[in-house]
Each structure stands twice: as structure tokens, then as C-alpha cells.
Amino acid sequence: MAYKTPAALYKMVPVEEALETVLSEVTAPKDSFWCPAGICFNHVLDEDVVAPLDIPDKPVSIVDGFAVVAGDPAKEIEICGESRAGHVDEKIVVERGKCCYVTTGAALPRGADAVVMIEDTKKVEDTKKVEVGANVLAMSAGENVRQTGSDMAEGECILRKGKLLDGADVAMLNSLGISRVHVFGKPVCAVMSTGDEVVDAGARERGRHQIFDANRPALKACAERHCSSVVDLGIAGDTEGRLETLVEEALEDKVDVLVTSGGVSMGDADLVKPFLEKRGKVHFGKVLMKPGKPLTFATIERDCGQKMLVFGLPGNPVSSYVTFNLVVVPALRKLAGWQKPLLKRLSAITADEIKMDPKRPEYHRVILSLPKAEAFAYSDPGASEASALALVAKSTGFQRSSRLLSLRDANALVEVPKGSGSIPAGSRVSCLLLPVSNATF
Amino acid sequence: MAYKTPAALYKMVPVEEALETVLSEVTAPKDSFWCPAGICFNHVLDEDVVAPLDIPDKPVSIVDGFAVVAGDPAKEIEICGESRAGHVDEKIVVERGKCCYVTTGAALPRGADAVVMIEDTKKVEDTKKVEVGANVLAMSAGENVRQTGSDMAEGECILRKGKLLDGADVAMLNSLGISRVHVFGKPVCAVMSTGDEVVDAGARERGRHQIFDANRPALKACAERHCSSVVDLGIAGDTEGRLETLVEEALEDKVDVLVTSGGVSMGDADLVKPFLEKRGKVHFGKVLMKPGKPLTFATIERDCGQKMLVFGLPGNPVSSYVTFNLVVVPALRKLAGWQKPLLKRLSAITADEIKMDPKRPEYHRVILSLPKAEAFAYSDPGASEASALALVAKSTGFQRSSRLLSLRDANALVEVPKGSGSIPAGSRVSCLLLPVSNATF
Missing domain, CATH: 3.40.980.10 (MoaB/Mog-like domain)
Incomplete structure (x- = not known):
């Protein structure tokens, strides 16, 4: 034998x-393939995507209200028509003393250059007029109006080749009417x-x-x-x-x-x-x-x-x-086309002492926890507070390679260099993020 | 109208x-359902899982080598049989002067209490002996041996109800022979x-x-x-x-x-x-x-x-x-059974000045970047270095709610309180993590 x-x-x-x-x-x-834009997320883009049109493609109202001529001194203004998102009366022309009812996202009628919010107006009983107080007089042209191309401009590159697509990218593509894109298999x-x-x-x-x-x-x-x-x-x-x-x-x-x-x-x-x-x-x-x-x-x-x-x-x-x-x-x-395929590396602070192996660098499994925050609080972080902003790496315990419990809840690996002795608790170490479901982190 | x-x-x-x-x-x-353990990940567990057996269920070798009696002074030891993972000769008894070939994961034969690594031995030509030098003499009982229940102990609760399951949990369940678990729909x-x-x-x-x-x-x-x-x-x-x-x-x-x-x-x-x-x-x-x-x-x-x-x-x-x-x-x-369903909140440092809205708290879209690290480097972070350990929140620019580009690459929302003025760059702020694909973060 x-x-x-x-x-x-x-x-x-x-x-x-x-x-x-x-x-x-x-x-x-x-190889890349044509993928419907609705299901392209989690794929990597194999082309630069350029906006084929302006968004918006004409000046539109940001609010529900009345399209007016900014600076109009009238306190009661006559409603001369309405422009709804998707339904626009092309014959309407707004001038001083007149206004046009507009809904959010509707095109501004000709002549109008601002929109007064419906909350800032009051219907005058039994008339076709609204009371606007001094609102319109104080307005400048463009108020509550989204100008042509101000969200995305035709010809602008909005997504680069190599981008891993997500929900927000699906929104961008669809908003431009793009129904399919080249992504890597x-x-x-x-x-x-x-x-x-x-x-x-x-x-x-x-x-x-x-x-x-x-x-x-x-x-x-x-x-x-x-x-x-x-x-x-x-x-x-x-x-x-x-x-x-x-x-x-x-x-x-x-x-x-x-x-x-x-x-x-x-x-x-x-x-x-x-x-x-x-x-x-x-x-x-x-x-x-x-x-x-x-x-x-x-x-x-x-x-x-x-x-x-x-x-x-x-x-x-x-x-x-x-x-x-x-x-x-x-x-x-x-x-799959990722341009940076390696696990992400970051700095964290150790919560425990970590023993080093004398012969081999070790990947010590840890649970990274996020620096605590209070909702809607902001402050100037002084030097004393700065260390509270670090991610903290807590060991999952005994690291033997047969011990699966050392993987439980682990969301990162500390890169422990080979050496004698230990890395003390409170040290800055390099960690690699494990691809785990987003609950853990 | x-x-x-x-x-x-x-x-x-x-x-x-x-x-x-x-x-x-x-x-x-x-409602929860019985889910095959192989596809239970991304579901939340609806039961405590208790180990139904010990892992390992008998003392096994951690390495490929020869099972021996620790402290045996012999320099050449006779091979009296072999125990392979999955194939064990129950008749073998190891005593001083004898050893048994074992593969990684194989059960220790009776009498043996340690394993000498194959790399530390040399076959003696044309004999059934191996040279072990002083290796075995210096060994203590248990060396290179995994004891019964030392990885997981029978009766131990290894996963708690409410845990969002991931790949590592799939490994734990399967290692225990558990083929299905109750998870929430x-x-x-x-x-x-x-x-x-x-x-x-x-x-x-x-x-x-x-x-x-x-x-x-x-x-x-x-x-x-x-x-x-x-x-x-x-x-x-x-x-x-x-x-x-x-x-x-x-x-x-x-x-x-x-x-x-x-x-x-x-x-x-x-x-x-x-x-x-x-x-x-x-x-x-x-x-x-x-x-x-x-x-x-x-x-x-x-x-x-x-x-x-x-x-x-x-x-x-x-x-x-x-x-x-x-x-x-x-x-x-x-x-889906999550016990902490809200978006995770964390502290980060702003890279830019952020304007506050006088009327409403705002969710400002940002790209969080991780604190840089050098591979396998560790150090004692002095006060001066501590601030380099923070996550940095970079604004995605103009935040108008029609501007989809404000979502591009965003992986978090800064919670901006309502107020006048701005939050200066370099401030500590509270952020909520957006559930985006792991590429971004």
C-alpha cells in the first residue's frame, strides 16, 4: 500500500x-444580450446609455395649481382653461389677469411662466375666478416649473458600460422610453x-x-x-x-x-x-x-x-x-461583466483580541456592526467622537475550519496577517465584505 | 368645474x-411552510433549530496522516491498518509502536488519541513502517483530533426563530442532516x-x-x-x-x-x-x-x-x-417574518454641504463609501486616525423629486431635519441603508 x-x-x-x-x-x-429594461437589474450593462430625449420634454408644472404670468399684480385671476397631465388644450393662452388650472406634471400653456400652488389660492364663489392674494406678484418666472431637459438632457450619458443595474436604473431607463438594453449574460x-x-x-x-x-x-x-x-x-x-x-x-x-x-x-x-x-x-x-x-x-x-x-x-x-x-x-x-470583481475591502475596529497564525494569513470570520445614529440628528464630530463612527468587527469565536458556527451571522472576513502573538481588541484591521443577504449588514 | x-x-x-x-x-x-433546507435562504426561520446530533459524532482526524498514541517514544512506527473517511476497519487497535493511516475526517481507530500529519512522516522503504522522528513523542493526546460534539453539540440551539437564512445557515442545517425547516412565506x-x-x-x-x-x-x-x-x-x-x-x-x-x-x-x-x-x-x-x-x-x-x-x-x-x-x-x-423590518440606520460623515428644507424633514440621497484599508494591515488607531474610519456620505446632487439622476448609485438616505441653513460638510449625520444590490456598497 x-x-x-x-x-x-x-x-x-x-x-x-x-x-x-x-x-x-x-x-x-x-456574451451580452438584449434584455427587457424591466428585468435588467442585477445584470451589468454592456453599453453606454445616452438619453434619447429631454426630461421633461417641455416645461411642466411641479404642483397642482394655476399657471400664471409671474409678477401679475391682480389679486383675483380669471380661470381661462385647464391643462391636465396627458390632456392639454393647445388653444389656451395665459396672460396677465388670467390663469389656467394645471395638474402636477402637466405642460404649461402658452404665455404662462410660473405656477401658483392650489393650497395658496381660494376659489371665488360663483365665479370663474381664484383669489391669489399677493402670491403671483411676488413670483419669479420659472417658479414651480420644471424646464425642458432639466432632469435629464437629450444626449447626456446617464449610465456607463460596466454599471451593475438596480431598481433606480430600471426607473431611469423606463423614464426615457428605453425598453431594452445590452447586458452581459x-x-x-x-x-x-x-x-x-x-x-x-x-x-x-x-x-x-x-x-x-x-x-x-x-x-x-x-x-x-x-x-x-x-x-x-x-x-x-x-x-x-x-x-x-x-x-x-x-x-x-x-x-x-x-x-x-x-x-x-x-x-x-x-x-x-x-x-x-x-x-x-x-x-x-x-x-x-x-x-x-x-x-x-x-x-x-x-x-x-x-x-x-x-x-x-x-x-x-x-x-x-x-x-x-x-x-x-x-x-x-x-x-458577469463586473469591473471590480474582488470582495470589497474596508477598515474596521476589532471588538476582540484576534490570535495570529504563525504560518499562514488567516481569514477570521466576524460580524460587522454599523456605527449607531440617532434619527435626524447631526453634529460636528470632534476628535473624541470620531472613533464612534467606525464599523466594529466582532469575532464569531473559535475559527476551526470544521466549525460551521464560525460562519453564523458572519458578514465579513478580517484579513489577519501571519505572525506570532495577537491583534489587540480596538485595533484597526482590514476586512473583506462577504456577499450575504442585506439583512445581516 | x-x-x-x-x-x-x-x-x-x-x-x-x-x-x-x-x-x-x-x-x-x-403563514410558515416546510421548506427544503437547500432552498431556504432569503426566508425567515419560524422555529428554533436544535442540533439533533453531535458534530463530529465520534473523534475524527483533522489531517491526513497516521493515528498514534501520543507520547509514543518510537521513531519508526508500524502501520497496522487504515481508516478512511467513510471506510473504517473496526478491528484495528492502535497501541505504542503502532499507527494507523487515516484520512482527513476519518474516525480514529480504537487506542489512538492523536494524529501525526503525513507531511511530518517518511515511509521507510520496503517496510510497513513510517519514520516519525521525535514528532509523536512530543504530542499530547487530542492533537489533530476533533472531539465528539466539539463543532456542534447535540441539543444546542444553532439557529433562532426569526433568523433570516443565508448560505452559511444552509450549510449548518445540511451538516446536521436537517432536510427541511419551517420558514415564513x-x-x-x-x-x-x-x-x-x-x-x-x-x-x-x-x-x-x-x-x-x-x-x-x-x-x-x-x-x-x-x-x-x-x-x-x-x-x-x-x-x-x-x-x-x-x-x-x-x-x-x-x-x-x-x-x-x-x-x-x-x-x-x-x-x-x-x-x-x-x-x-x-x-x-x-x-x-x-x-x-x-x-x-x-x-x-x-x-x-x-x-x-x-x-x-x-x-x-x-x-x-x-x-x-x-x-x-x-x-x-x-x-415575511423579519423581526427588525425598518431600514438600517447608521452614522456617516457628509462629504458636502446639505441644505435643509424649512418645512419638511428630507431624505437626501447619498453614495456611502467604505473606509479604506490596506490588505492584511493592522494598527492601533490613534485619535488622529479615528476619523478615517467613518463611512462617507456623498450627495447625488440636485434632489428634486422628478430628477431620477439623484438616485443613481445612491445606497443610503441622509435624514436631514427640517430647518433653515445647511448641514456643513464633515458633519456626522444619520443615514438609512437602501436595499440595493451588493455591488454598490
Whole structure:
């Protein structure tokens, strides 16, 4: 019996180098497509969007009221017609002593240059007049009027290529009558578990030495927010034949990114690395990080020349979760057209002492909390108050890579440099934001 | 012709009171259901989850290597068998002078109490022995071993009722073999636009005085992240009959929250308030806020006694976007079981001077940026450095409620109190986080 240690052959690469290698293999984003403007959010724009018209396209009223000539000295003004949003009487001409009823958003009739709010007027009983007091006399031209192009000007670039679209962008596009835009497609990701010891939760039978698969369901959940679809390849077990079949399936299914978990550490049952060596190109097989040291990255070329990215994540559930977010997510984002695909980095203050690892930089899971505020209060923050404005990073406790509770509520990773000793509580540290649902943060 | 001003009849309520009223009408969250643990993320848990088993359920190896008796003085140790994750030979007993090959996650054979890493050993050629040097002599019991229940203990409550589930929670549940959990359902929301002046982007014909509907598509996009489904009721125009038909449709379709935009301000074409008065109960019809003053909230009771919430949002696209996020989103969240449904409040520092409105508190749209950090750097933040740890709020510019560009990239709202003058740049202010896709923040 031979105890091969395939991983021993790999050079340990720093995380920065690993990320650079991965992103350099994503040579282009997915093809873009015409997407209806109503459902384009969460996609990245593949064109500059230029306003095809002015908003508003003519001077319109900002309020419900009466269109007048600003500076008109009359105290009672005769109503000569009405202009409603969508229904405008083109024959009306407003002059001094006259006004026109207008609703919010309605075009100003000819002659009028300001609008007096309905709240500032009073109908004169049994007449066609309104009392305006000194309101109109004191007005300047343009009051309560939105001028042509003052919200968006025809020809103005309102959204740049590379923008990740959200609800507000949907509003902008639709307001301009733009019904579809070019956006990048999102990648297809496939997820597989390895190892004979793994069974699905809810499986009818579990052997005495088997464990439930935590990784595949969690990675699928994490992949979903960045992908057009996520394929579940199931559990490959520990035989090369099954692994090969599933990888070929992924290649045929036009999967962009294949993610496996388990089978990449030092044991002789760890088939993933040797298989990837044979079938494609392994770019790295060990990364200087904790958790996640056995992280493996390979590419397999299709007959058409296009490459499938393959990430061999460690089997420990915390390691697979951390490496997925740290290294796989940027690849998925770059494929989806993101211009800054890496996790966002920010400064925070530690709430606890954090022990350093002497050999590897560590990604310590923390719960970031926001600096407290009182509603509608503002103040000049003196030096003494300034530190209360920092985000605070609270450790999730014991960080062993099998301890899933270290991920509970975690919304960021503190980047802990390798070293001896500890980072004291109250230190400024660098953190990476985990992509979690917005409840947490 | 009479210019009724129905809105004039309404008392202006403060935002806090409006929110309280809305949330008090959400008397219970949606019914919970059994959800497969693989797809439970983005739902709120309706039960405490207690670990039904220990993880691990027996002592297991943390590494690939050889299970030994800690303190064994032998320098070469005989391999007496192997224990692989999932395949364990129950007959093996390890004693001094002997060891057993183990893979990561495999159970420790009887007698063994520690594991020496494969990297720290060397196979002795043509024998069944490994050289361990002084490694094992120096070991203490438990080294490289995960003890029973040390990651999760049977009976421990690992997730509390009310938790919004995410990828890491999916991992926890599955690791325990839990294949389904009780989660709250999400609400059904319906969205409608009013006004004869409104047409859809992409419409074949647009009248000279018509504008494109920016609200309905944007509100649908915003509603989607909090709802099980979003119903598009189209454009109601300015006739009461059509409005009535659509509202009855929503009532029949089991819509929980109906959102209209437009038709709630002071004009006589503004049908929404009078219709809601007739059909249900209007709780408020004017709110002391900018933008969003005409915001209207009503409930309509169904025959079964259950209520549909109706929000009449203003027609200006910025007003509808802001009021939706500020007031409708908390209602949707409470229906989905969130325990803290309001937008998150935090302190930030203003990058620009912000003018105050003398009459109304204002929600000034800003882009929050994170405090910069250098990767893996940590330091003791002196008083001088502390202010660099604050989030900075940059205004999106001119805040008129028709100017959609004031929403571009905005990820928060500064709560500006009513007042004269300005809040200077560099002030500490209170902000509310907008629920936007994670790219922005």
C-alpha cells in the first residue's frame, strides 16, 4: 500500500497571486444580450446609455395649481382653461389677469411662466375666478416649473458600460422610453461533492462513518446570486470513473465554472488534483491561507478552444465557504461583466483580541456592526467622537475550519496577517465584505 | 368645474407615526411552510433549530496522516491498518509502536488519541513502517483530533426563530442532516400606475403630452427581493371604474400589498384617495417628508376579515422610489417574518454641504463609501486616525423629486431635519441603508 501525497508536489502560492491567476484566466465576460429594461437589474450593462430625449420634454408644472404670468399684480385671476397631465388644450393662452388650472406634471400653456400652488389660492364663489392674494406678484418666472431637459438632457450619458443595474436604473431607463438594453449574460456554475463518506441530508440511510453534505447546498445558495443557473452534479464518491463522468457532463452542459469540494488534500483518496492534471491544466494546488490551504484551480479546454474553470475546494465546510466567496465569486463576477470583481475591502475596529497564525494569513470570520445614529440628528464630530463612527468587527469565536458556527451571522472576513502573538481588541484591521443577504449588514 | 382638493382634508403625519401605523396593521407574518433546507435562504426561520446530533459524532482526524498514541517514544512506527473517511476497519487497535493511516475526517481507530500529519512522516522503504522522528513523542493526546460534539453539540440551539437564512445557515442545517425547516412565506405584492398621461416604455404610440412610466418597472424590481411574487396590474388611467376593477382583481388574487403610484396629490384628477376612502379605510393621506408628502396608506378588508394593505405612492419617480423603500419595504419585511423590518440606520460623515428644507424633514440621497484599508494591515488607531474610519456620505446632487439622476448609485438616505441653513460638510449625520444590490456598497 502506497501513501502518495500528490499535493506535496504543489508550490504554495500567496492569495493575491492565486486571485490574479484566476482572474487572468477569465479572458472575457459572457456574451451580452438584449434584455427587457424591466428585468435588467442585477445584470451589468454592456453599453453606454445616452438619453434619447429631454426630461421633461417641455416645461411642466411641479404642483397642482394655476399657471400664471409671474409678477401679475391682480389679486383675483380669471380661470381661462385647464391643462391636465396627458390632456392639454393647445388653444389656451395665459396672460396677465388670467390663469389656467394645471395638474402636477402637466405642460404649461402658452404665455404662462410660473405656477401658483392650489393650497395658496381660494376659489371665488360663483365665479370663474381664484383669489391669489399677493402670491403671483411676488413670483419669479420659472417658479414651480420644471424646464425642458432639466432632469435629464437629450444626449447626456446617464449610465456607463460596466454599471451593475438596480431598481433606480430600471426607473431611469423606463423614464426615457428605453425598453431594452445590452447586458452581459451570467455564468453557469456546476457544483459537485466528492468523497465516499458524504451523503445528502434527508438520505434514507447513512452509514456509521458517513457525514451529511453541507457543502453542495451551501455553495449552490452562494452561487445563485451571481449565476444564470446552477447545476447540481451530486456526489462523485471516491472513484475516478464517476468524477470523470461528471466532469465530462459539465463540459457538455456548457458549464463555465465547475466547483468541487473535498478530495484535494494530502490523502491518497484525494483524486481531484491528479484527475485535473491529466484532463486539463492545474494552475495552483495549494494556497497560503487559513482556512483553504488545499484550494486547487485548473482549466479544461473544450474542443472549441473555450475553457471551463475548475475550482477544487477543500472539503471542510468553512474552508469551502470561505474559498468560494474569496476566490470563486470574483471569477463569477468577472464573467458577469463586473469591473471590480474582488470582495470589497474596508477598515474596521476589532471588538476582540484576534490570535495570529504563525504560518499562514488567516481569514477570521466576524460580524460587522454599523456605527449607531440617532434619527435626524447631526453634529460636528470632534476628535473624541470620531472613533464612534467606525464599523466594529466582532469575532464569531473559535475559527476551526470544521466549525460551521464560525460562519453564523458572519458578514465579513478580517484579513489577519501571519505572525506570532495577537491583534489587540480596538485595533484597526482590514476586512473583506462577504456577499450575504442585506439583512445581516 | 370644481377644483376639489381631497388631500387638503388630511392631517400631515410625521414619518415615525406613519411607519408605526403601517407596521401595526401588519398584525401577523405570512403563514410558515416546510421548506427544503437547500432552498431556504432569503426566508425567515419560524422555529428554533436544535442540533439533533453531535458534530463530529465520534473523534475524527483533522489531517491526513497516521493515528498514534501520543507520547509514543518510537521513531519508526508500524502501520497496522487504515481508516478512511467513510471506510473504517473496526478491528484495528492502535497501541505504542503502532499507527494507523487515516484520512482527513476519518474516525480514529480504537487506542489512538492523536494524529501525526503525513507531511511530518517518511515511509521507510520496503517496510510497513513510517519514520516519525521525535514528532509523536512530543504530542499530547487530542492533537489533530476533533472531539465528539466539539463543532456542534447535540441539543444546542444553532439557529433562532426569526433568523433570516443565508448560505452559511444552509450549510449548518445540511451538516446536521436537517432536510427541511419551517420558514415564513413571503408576501405577494401588486403594482399599478395611475394617470392618463402615462404609457409604457416601448409603447407603439405616445401622445404629445404623455410620459413613459418609470415607476411600475422600478417598484417591481424593488419589490422582488422581498416577495414571493409580484403582480403587474398595468396602468389604471384616470377613471375610477378602471381603478376599481384592478383593486378588486388584487383582492381576489390574494395580494397582500397593493402599491399604486400617482393620483394622490392635490389635483381633482387624483382619484386614489377618494376611492380608498369609499372602499376601505385611509389611515393617513399626507406625510411630513420630502420627497413623498402625498403618501397615502389604506387597508381594505376582505370578506374573510383579512386585510390588504394599500400604499398610494406619489407619481414623481424619486418620491415613489423613496417612499417604497422607506415605508412599503418594512411592511413587506414584517409580512415575511423579519423581526427588525425598518431600514438600517447608521452614522456617516457628509462629504458636502446639505441644505435643509424649512418645512419638511428630507431624505437626501447619498453614495456611502467604505473606509479604506490596506490588505492584511493592522494598527492601533490613534485619535488622529479615528476619523478615517467613518463611512462617507456623498450627495447625488440636485434632489428634486422628478430628477431620477439623484438616485443613481445612491445606497443610503441622509435624514436631514427640517430647518433653515445647511448641514456643513464633515458633519456626522444619520443615514438609512437602501436595499440595493451588493455591488454598490
